[in-house]
Amino acid sequence: MNLTAAEEGREYIIRQINTDDEELDAFLFSLGCYSGEPITVISRRKSGCVVSIKDGRYSIDKYLAAAIIVD
Numbered sequence: 001m002n003l004t005a006a007e008e009g010r011e012y013i014i015r016q017i018n019t020d021d022e023e024l025d026a027f028l029f030s031l032g033c034y035s036g037e038p039i040t041v042i043s044r045r046k047s048g049c050v051v052s053i054k055d056g057r058y059s060i061d062k063y064l065a066a067a068i069i070v071d
Contacts, residue, residue, distance in 0.1 A: 001069070001070060001071075002018075002065065002066050002067070002068055002069055002070065003039070003041060003049065003051070003060075003065035003066070003068045003070060004049075004062060004065045004066050006041045006070060007041065008041050008042065008043060008044060009040065009041070009042075010040065010041070011038050011039070011040045012038070012039055012040070012041075012070035012071060013036065013037070013038055013039075013070060013071050014033060014034065014035055014036065014037050014038075014039050014068060014069070014070055015035060015069045015070060015071050016035055016069045017033070017034070017035070017067055017068055017069070018067045018068075018069060019067045024064075028068075031053055031054075031056065031058060032053045032054040032056070033053050033068065037053065037054070038053075039051055039052070039053050039068070039070060040052040042057060045059070047061055047062060048060050048061040048062045048064070048065055049062075049065055051065075
């Protein structure tokens with residue numbers, strides 16, 4: 001499942017990032033968003049969601065949320 005279907009407040013483990021954009025992959029890696037890392041959806045917004053990765057909170061759009069596959 002991807003982050004668009006994830007429940008708020010529940011911790012998930014990132015399984016993979018489905019994107020062909022190397023720049024976007026590098027950006028996500030710099031945030032700590034990569035395979036094996038825990039991620040939590042803090043809240044949902046119309047245009048995306050707020051997630052917690054490591055010690056930071058980030059607002060991501062719905063297209064990026066759809067590219068992050070979690071278990």
